[in-house]
Amino acid sequence: MLFNSFVFIFAFLPITFLVFWLLKGKNQRYIWLTVTSYIFYGYWNWKFVFLMLASSLIDYFAGLYIHKTENSKRRKLALIISMSANLGLLGFFKYFNFGLDTIRYIGDLFNLSPNLPMLNIILPVGISFYTFQTMSYTIDVYRKKLAPTKNFFEFACYVSLFPQLVAGPIVRFSDIVDDLNNINNFSKAANFHRGLSMFVIGLGKKIIIADTIASIINPMFQDVANLNTLLSWVAILGYTYQLYFDFSGYSDMAVGLGYFFGFRFPQNFNSPYKALNISDFWRRWHISLSSWLRDYLYISLGGSRVGVIHTYFNLIITMLLGGLWHGASWTFVFWGLYHGVLLALYKMTQKFQDSLPRAVQKITTFLLVVIGWVFFRNSSFGSSWTMLKKMFGFENFGGFNLSQGLMIEAAILLIISAFITSFLPNTFQINYPTRARYAIALAAIFITCLILMNYQQAVFLYYQF
């Protein structure tokens, strides 16, 4: 089910909300949220709810066992079993065919032509997100940073919470354990108006900005070879803003929905295009993922405590795997590698970079990020390379025809997007007032979204990861 669908807004959400508040006990509310979340998930493909249930059961029992036993070998074994199960599921559904494809490609290079089967595997929506959530839970218990819950309903509710189930933020158990414990106990601290505002603003970011940009640039990415320099920049800048408004819009909606049920989810985007350097960018972009990678991968590899060269290596490996997390494609791996190298270079030249004027730092960082999106968006290295050549004037020919009307529309959207991302506060910085005129403006945005939704309901970009 999509947040930007009529069935979600007018049926699923009101029913889930009203019944939730009619129920009194903790377990009643955990169960209700779990059941509705499973319905939310199963609306796409009911078979995969069993996968989520299996993942929840494995980590629930692994957490309890690790906490209970003092034997370090057994604790480690339980952790390994849990990690293997989670990564096994993720690996099979997301990377199995990719692995076979790569082996086949390498085999072909050596004229081996291996005859490997291709399985028709459907990638379960959101598996990358909930797998990382359950893994963080078990690792935190193993590291003795977290006491596991004994209540399975509470844990199942945490894993399946529909607001953040399919595209994040990747919420750690420790982030919302207090809210889970107080699920039957909060009333006037709920901040409904904040939740409603964030939901509507997120919906607006997605439908009014991201989807409108997408309608202009998607045909360009299908015909990269025929773009000229100007249109290549229009396409990639358009995607830069589309991705931000799409994904941060989803996160805002998720956080907003969380407020409806008493959950305070962590911030996922903190004005990333205002970043001064690439390290700063990763503290602002998809924060729940970058902090997950830092805490559970980079630090596990030794972080920055292992010497300078090893630190650079750790950074590159972490980002490379972060790239792979986004999808089973070498372009994602390269995108991760690119960011890893940029982070290592920043570490090397931090003093120099920090001494540059702020405007230079911001623009340079933004351009570096934009270049990275070329590999993130294009499906092959060939089209990525073609686009880069066109962007930097090495090839400035192409017959792609963008009408004058669409060109003006694209220019207006890019200017508005640049202004919002560079100068306006983000949704966590807004002090949501309760004044009448603000409620009326919000209602106008909401109705505009409903009208635009009637034309096309586009899937959120991060659903595919």
Place this chain on the structure above:
Amino acid sequence: MIGKLLKKNEFRFIAIFLASAALFAAFIFLLAVIVDPHNDFGTELFKPLVLTNRTEKMETLSRLQPAPQAVIFGSSRVFGMDPEYVENKIGQATYNASVSYARPEDHWALLNFIVNDLKIAPKTVIVGLNLGEMNDDETEPQTLHNKNLSKYLIGGTEAKTKTYLQTFKKSLNSSYIRDIFLAMFKIYEKKDGVKFLSNGKIDRPFVYLSGSEKKNTYEDTYRRASALFENTEKLNPLRKLYLENFLSFANQNNIKVKLILLPMPEAITEKLQSETDYEAIYEEFIKYEGELASAFSFDFYDFISVKNFGGDENDFDDATHPGMHNLNLITEKIFETKK
């Protein structure tokens, strides 16, 4: 319950939000109905941007001198059937009254409008029928909201009310909102792609389509043709009733009826056969035609395949619309048979 949950100012905020959203929505709905830019609701307070071809053809028919003695009914698949060609064959002034998305209720309502309201007494009617129009989909809003047609529909008022919301759901989007304002302020009159000659035939020059354009057009029209058979396993009983009423009315008024099952390219038919219940529906229709023939007087032509009338497999404008040459051959054939 809500009162307990919300702080006073939050309660006020959410109440104002909900009331404003409801007001905005009501305002837009009202505006859509009053301005009616696509002539969906038949309000007629503002000049619609797009005249539906039902309204356009009904207006032309009412002004036609001399009144036609032969009338062609059907969907866009017979837009190109040439009244002049018919006229030359049978010596009767002919008008092509085919309208887009036509269903049996359209043939029935239009014939009633011509005979009862315009007091025209045609001698011949030609009905170009496609199997898909006997499906279960809703009556076309253009028919439901046309007061001169809806009065002939079975349960017209009820159906009209029922489809108001469906029409909103189907058409209310950003383009529609833009059209409301264009119609209100008479900024320009939208040029509809389809234009008709004074005899009702489509006015269209021959357009050469390149390979890729042809492929896209074929795919697009195939999708639409295939959608006609979605969830359809047999002929819709109400549409059968409309067809029976049509034939009965024609017989009572001594109107000669020529019913043609229209062709599609062989490859498209095969695709429909493999992906939908097309074959079963066709067989049911042929059986049903036999029953009709025993009750009413009419000529039936099964031209579902070009082979049945010696047509040209390549003369189709897209996946469903027969080209001019095939339509002329069909016309030739249906009057030849008479001889």
